[in-house]
Amino acid sequence: MAKKDSLVFPGSPLTVEEEFAAGKNAFVDDEGNVVANVIGSAEFDEQSREAHVQQAGRQVQGIETGAIVYGRVILVKDSVVVVGMALAEKDGKKRRIFDSSATINISRVSSEYVRSLGDFFKVGDYVKARVLDVNSYGVELATNEQGLGVIASRDHIIQRLVAGNEQFAVKKNVEHSHH
Missing domain, CATH: 2.40.50.140 (Nucleic acid-binding proteins)
Structure with missing residues (x-):
């Protein structure tokens, strides 16, 4: 599972849903793993018990609604x-x-x-x-x-x-x- 601040990719397991809920840029897969859905760094919020992924880089340039x-x-x-x-x-x-x-x-x-x-x-x-x-x-x-x-x-x-x-x-x- 991902360590805090480690680089993760879409599909990278972060943790299991018994430990942390899926937060921003993460989702729970069929096996109950919390998985990243963007490239970025893994973050674990002890207060909210959520695993987040801070997206690498800025918002994607050149991608807008309708493209x-x-x-x-x-x-x-x-x-x-x-x-x-x-x-x-x-x-x-x-x-x-x-x-x-x-x-x-x-x-x-x-x-x-x-x-x-x-x-x-x-x-x-x-x-x-x-x-x-x-x-x-x-x-x-x-x-x-x-x-x-x-x-x-x-x-x-x-x-x-x-x-x-x-x-x-x-x-x-x-x-x-x-x-």
Whole structure:
């Protein structure tokens, strides 16, 4: 588990929920671990019994509500997906993003009913999403609009690389058709 002031990453276990509740930039996973959802330093508040993550660096520059973000899935949990953001685009301007992650809540993944996030996302998938909110807790994304979602799966990219074709085609949808 994380020590105070140690550098943590999205998915890093901080403590267990019996010891501390999840505070700012943290959540409780399926096994009862309090886990970081941003890159930063772990902090443990003895008074409130909360584990927080102080986000590294300032608020992410160039990311604002409505922007389109491209990134890679780094963690898939029951109710949230964590995406490492690589590029943001708004009003025709593109910006590279370094060391910053965002979350997609299960309710913002699809206009259809989502039983399991694992049906939609796998670690390593590349996604295109819209920024819903940027606040002190981090960046929230949505993929529940036309043209958003997984644009290339990890398996798809590996198959392309194995075949020697390094052009990344947009994957039309998440469903795999079997003919």
